[in-house]
Amino acid sequence: MATAVETLGKLERRITISFPLTDVRTEVEKRLKVQARTAKAPGFRPGKVPLKMVAAQYGYQIESEVLNDKVGRAFNDAANENNLRVAGFPNIVPKEEAAEGQLAFDATFEVYPEVAIGDLTAVEIETVQADVSEAEIDKTIDILRKQRVHFHTKGEAGEHGDGGESIAANGDRVTVDFVGAIDGVEFPGGKAEGYAFVLGEGRMLPEFEAATLGLKVGEAKTFPLSFPEDYHGKDVAGKTASFTITLQKLEWAHLPEVDAEFAKSLGVADGDLAKMREDIKVNLQREVAGRVKARNKEAVMDALIKVAELEVPKTLIAQDSERLAEMTRQDMAQRGMNVKDVPFPAELFAEKAERRVRLGLILSQLVGDNNLQATPEQVKAQIEDFAQSYEDPREVLKYYYSDRRRLGEIEALVLEENVVTYVLGLSKVTTKAVAFDELMGSNAQA
Structure with a gap:
């Protein structure tokens, strides 16, 4: 059974869970008997080990499993009965005072907040745009020459x-x-x-x-x-x-001359210089489009943070901080850096984690309220767009569709784009032209 939900703070709650000690003992004995069927011990045939010996060897482990199962099930039942949206994992500790014959635990946890999104039609957002001129193509050719x-x-x-x-x-x-x-x-x-x-x-x-x-x-x-x-x-x-x-x-x-041989070195089979310039232009336009999209998405996200009101669960921030710390460690290790004994305190990532969690809650609210989920057609179109820059686009499609996690990453990307389109369609948007060099030198991150 569980007590009524106590409110400890804006998001923090507590439930006391209790159940008869006999229930635990009965379940432990039941599992010990199952374990005894295959238990091995010197001098005994498998399945013939005395129950006392099985209990001595496996009793503590089984009792811990039973307690975890019962507490977890009781907590989930209590959360469902009270229509609670639990954020993260509860902190469950044994309660010192319990009725005779009962085991009791205090479960302290946070719930998801209410997200209040302000009037998007009153939001002002500045987006950017940039063009690829002949001068940018010439600069790129110069860079390619210097590389050779x-x-x-x-x-x-x-x-x-x-x-x-x-x-x-x-x-x-x-x-x-x-x-x-x-x-x-x-x-x-x-x-x-x-x-x-x-x-x-x-x-x-x-x-x-x-x-x-x-x-x-x-x-x-x-x-x-x-x-x-x-x-x-x-x-x-x-x-x-x-x-x-x-x-x-x-x-x-x-520096190599800009001639047919140079064009061939860039993958233009017939050495046509006009085709080479067109290929470079297409690649630059793709890069510019990606940078513009990232800058504009960041502007939308900044605007949403300002217009939305919510409390952010500390539990989720802590979990994301740890995730970011581990991602950083793995990234540095993959780059060949020795990070075995390097500390990665999660608190160093708390500010970034807080922003990520805040935005995640805001986006979830917008998506649910306005049916902005990613459709299969959108996901496929996004993957096909990625595949354009690869030699074998079919392999790219296979790469994503063969792994649910990878496909989920694309779905999340499309979902964010749906939110950006929705917000820009409602807000007051002004567009500023930025120079190619300024855009390419920016480190805007979504």
């Missing part, structure tokens, strides 16, 4: 020319020996031979690159270099060192 760069010795005649005057300039790849000292003493990490880098890419500190510019092969230069206060090498951070560099090798960057 070849370096040739500077100043030597050859198939690709000499690359200009034999002095180090931005864009050249230089190979240097260097040695650094602070107060006349060399320091760890301050010396290298045959170290190569491209001038102008910012891999080295500005003073180092500036000193390398203008050198010829075989020339050396000594110069002061001040390490920043926040430099990753703590032993030298904030200090000034004297460096000597010697240029050992100088190469100029030969």
Whole structure:
């Protein structure tokens, strides 16, 4: 049996559960007899072990299972009888005072909140849009050329020319020996031979690159270099060192010509440059559409958080914080990082978890009230859209439809898009054009 529901806070509730001790003992004995049918012990045939020995070996485990089953069943029955929507898991502890012959437990838990969503027609939302121009296509081609760069010795005649005057300039790849000292003493990490880098890419500190510019092969230069206060090498951070560099090798960057061979290297079989540009444009438009969708969805979610009133169950925040911490650990491990002994306190993720849980409750309310569930047709269309960028779209369809969990991820994505469309259809929307570079540099996350 269960007592009446006690209200401890806005969402916190408590129920006291009790049942006769004899019920537990009867069920334990019943399960022990079942266990005895297959129990094994030295000197006894299977199934012939004395019940006392079975009880000594399995009694504690079986009693715990019986108690968990009975308490869990009683709690669920009480929650259903009282029409309670329990958020997360209850905290169940034995009650010190119980009637004679009874076992009693206090179950403390939270319930799902009421979600009050304000007037969406009064909400103002700024969305963004961006276009892909010929300039963006040209920039992308330049990036693709740089990814396929070849370096040739500077100043030597050859198939690709000499690359200009034999002095180090931005864009050249230089190979240097260097040695650094602070107060006349060399320091760890301050010396290298045959170290190569491209001038102008910012891999080295500005003073180092500036000193390398203008050198010829075989020339050396000594110069002061001040390490920043926040430099990753703590032993030298904030200090000034004297460096000597010697240029050992100088190469100029030969970018491939934008011709049929270049187009073929990008997957255009016949080398047609117009087809290549069209393919690049389509890919950029797909990327832009994804970024725009993410930015606009984030704007809608921000607006919903402001317009909705609800209490967020602490239990759900704690559970999601733990989930985010574990996801972070797994992600870092997959990237090859040793995180075995690294602590991941769940409280570090509490703010993000609170937002996720809050939005989940708001979206659930909107979906239920306005029938915004994902339809099978929408789910299939979304998967097909994903599949366009893959070589074999059929494999992508198979990948999602063969796993219910993966399919659920797509359904959740479509559901969110349904909510975004619904909210934008009601609210006061203004649209701002953003530059391509600004959009591609943004890290908007849904």
